[in-house]
Amino acid sequence: MTNDVRDDINEMCLSELNKHALKFMQREVGIINIGPANHTASAQAEFSLKQILPVLLAVASGMFLVILDSTIMNVAIPKLVSAFQTNLSTIQWVITSYTLSLSAVIPLAGWFSDRFSSKRMFMTSIVLFVIASMLCALAQTPEQLILFRILQGLGGGMIAPIGIATVFSVSPPDKRGSVMGILGIPMLLAPILGPVLSGWLIEFMNWHWIFVLNVPVGFVALLLAWRYLPLAKPRHNSKLDVIGALLAPISAVALVFGVHQAGEKGWSDVWTLGSILFGTLVLAVFIRHELRQKYPLLELRVFRSPAFVHGIIVAWLNQIALFGSILLFPLYLQQVKGFSPLEAGLYVIPQAVLSTIGINLGGKMFDRYGVRPVAIIGILSLSGSLLALTQVTAHSSPFYIMCSFAFAGLGQGLTMMQINTHVLKSAPKELVSRVTPITTSAQQIMSSFGVTITMAYLAGRIRELPIDHSLDQLGHAFGSTFWITLGFAIAALLLSLFFAKRTESNTSTYFQIQSK
Template sequence: MSTPTQTNPMATGGDDFSLKAILRPLMAIIVGMIMVILDSTVVNNAIPKLVEYFDTDLKTIQWTVTGYTLALSAVIPLAGWMADKFGSKQIFMITIALFTIGSVLCGIAQTPEQLIIYRIIQGLGGGMVGPIGMAMVFKLAPPERRGSIMGVLGIPLLIAPAFGPVLSGWLVDSVSWHWIFIINLPIGIIAFILGYKYLPKSDRHAAPHLDVIGMCLAPIAFSMLAYGVSEGGTSWSKASTITGLTVGGIALILFIFVELAQKQPLLELKAFKSSDFTRSIIMTWIVQLPLFGTMLIVPLYLQGVMHYTALETGWILMPYALCAGLGMPISGRLFDKIGARPLAFAGLTVITISLFILSGISVDTSLWVIILCICILGLGMGFTMMPLNTHVLNSAPRRLVNRVTPLTTAASQVVLSFAVAGLTGYLTSQITSHAESAGADANPLNAVVAGYGDTFFLSACIVAAGVALSLLLRKPKQLEEDGTVGGDNPDPAMMGH
């Protein structure tokens, strides 16, 4: 069933279509998505200030990032169901409001525990903004103009991550860390008003069965595993580590069994029956794990060891996003000609080289060496991620392609949370180990720098494994599945099921 709604004249195509006709609703979506993307980039640069302000440790504060990303991963698969049940416009506005409220709460947090809880609220709102926003743009544009419209959408979304660390640095240095969150209030209000006025009313469809058991098991599994990995950075034998990994492992096993038995699962795990798909998505995780973690570790090093301000750190990090933005369109054109394997091999190789150079870091290492490595990391990411993501979709069984997007998007957020929890825990443990080995008379800075070097070396080894695996990539064979899977997603743009 569906409720009567306005039709969308902009999506009918024809010669009378112009960008101006879609500009207002497009602006509402862009403002909302930029707000969420900026928030994902501003917090990393503020981590050292948060540790100092709350007088706590890195292992605690990293949960402001880990909790946020786990919340994102929990709600991303629900985007399609929520849009079908309640309408895309309504859910987009509700999630914008929830994200904005969470941002204000973060800005007035008095303890690290409060900040972590409020960041989770942010994540619950922010997780649906991107998938639903992209789906609405897909619906608004006529088929023959979708490429150009999505290109217009991509420009600000590509620029936002480059300026996020700079904005964060300026706010932290010139005002206070609270404003990296409070600044979302006016942006959120603007997005809400634009959405209310200009987004077309959306149809409500008969929503499919909601996988409630899977929805409950997934957050338990991923959050407890992330907690166990974080605690393991200190000691793999202590009770909290064993408890986290055990509870998370049991929940994950139950989640897998439940999802495989469901006709309409929360995440379509049947895609892993394709060996091509499995190889390519594991490759993607291998790239994401060290890159996500490194882009949290580098600001910590720049501010904690080299004593740059948050604003200076933001400028230093900007080349990463710019180089990634430069590499993506080039790799996109090359992918159509030569496929994923040579691009993944080349990109992963330069990432590995960059991380190995960083692993030799010392108190005398020049800033220009770090900037060069950051640029190489960005280029490597730009040349690797788009081909791998496209290869993942091409490798999925044809009947499952529409359901693979929420799987890969949610998995990316889980990998991000593991990267942050695991690498920050490892960094802390290595610094402690080097300090204890050096003795009381040694310069403590040497132990800190050695800990960072070890962390970069671990990241380099992970990516090096990806270089070897990239040689196993092959042109995927699209597989037809039998009728055991529920019907196709009626909306190929919607990142839900």
């Protein structure tokens, strides 16, 4: 950080809140105690978004890069199947491998930040992500593309936990819902731009450009991070849980592969049963190992909090339903309705627009009423959308399709950031520093499960169709697949009814979070 930037920040930090926000930034990613409780009200009254806008902008740009690459792939799946002359089940791993590699590196974010400083790791992640994107553009086989997508995930996995912890830390307790909602706006712009850009590039250029696009976007994110994120001295006293770092991704990959094989060959298949049993065994060993460590990779003791467990289960079910269904949207439009990639991208714009509206409304409702009404309304909107999509056919009207997609987006905007914020607030005070890696990595794993379950089921239904099947039969296969995601959404809706009417923060001032 240059001297001019430090001077600008110091000039903004005249209030008590700003002084402590600056103190946070000097200590990198972590939330510190801002002092006696009697100063909290006045500090919150003086809070202004301008005080944290530079950090918010830098974090949002990095997260936008990672999320854009996820959404830009959805429209490209049919084109990749054709370009590589392979099948949907194989190309599905282009998305699944990316999310799994993200989840594998997320728990390491705290240790790497301590060892090398969060600013260096944030910028290094962006550089690795851009390099891997160029390799993806040069891929000649599906196997190469999957490998390079894994490298992409490893490069970008630490951006989200560092960014979320940073923004959460500088937000007053009664403004966290709104500020996290602001952070979510760029995250929801990616679903708007991603499919449209992907459709345009595929239709008028070629699929390689969906990865080349990451280069200029990554350069902007890197410049903002270098300009606005503070550089603090690394802390070398933390220890890396090497065994935990190996066991966690092995168990996740084995379980996801088992679910994928179940869709391909059935639950009685040897590889299916073997993968699921092996993944479950490794997961059990990982949990036992983590609970016995002084410096665990993930602090699993946080699951002793009933409120935390309740909240994170609702979040998981909601994520499986949401991400499992979002990938189906462009596939249905292109394979059943016969739309071009660009037309498919334009059709999902209403979904992203209502997501943006929902996240703004959801943040304000969360601050005023707590998580319960926001979660119920949001998941109910998603459930209604998925119920409507179970009835889609090859002859469904454009208005019907766009409205169904849009209300799924509204549910996404109302629930994603708000339920995650509730989970952070419901964690025990002494363990909250370890919550962000758990929730972020679990979100990626659940997204992988959602994609794997729906794609495997859809592939199975398509294989059951006759070779000369009609578009009506293909549309019915998509409609029946939406029943799977609807089931998860209904389960999340039922559990959301048991949220407390008002969520109280687990501390009277700021959370005391430090990345360790």
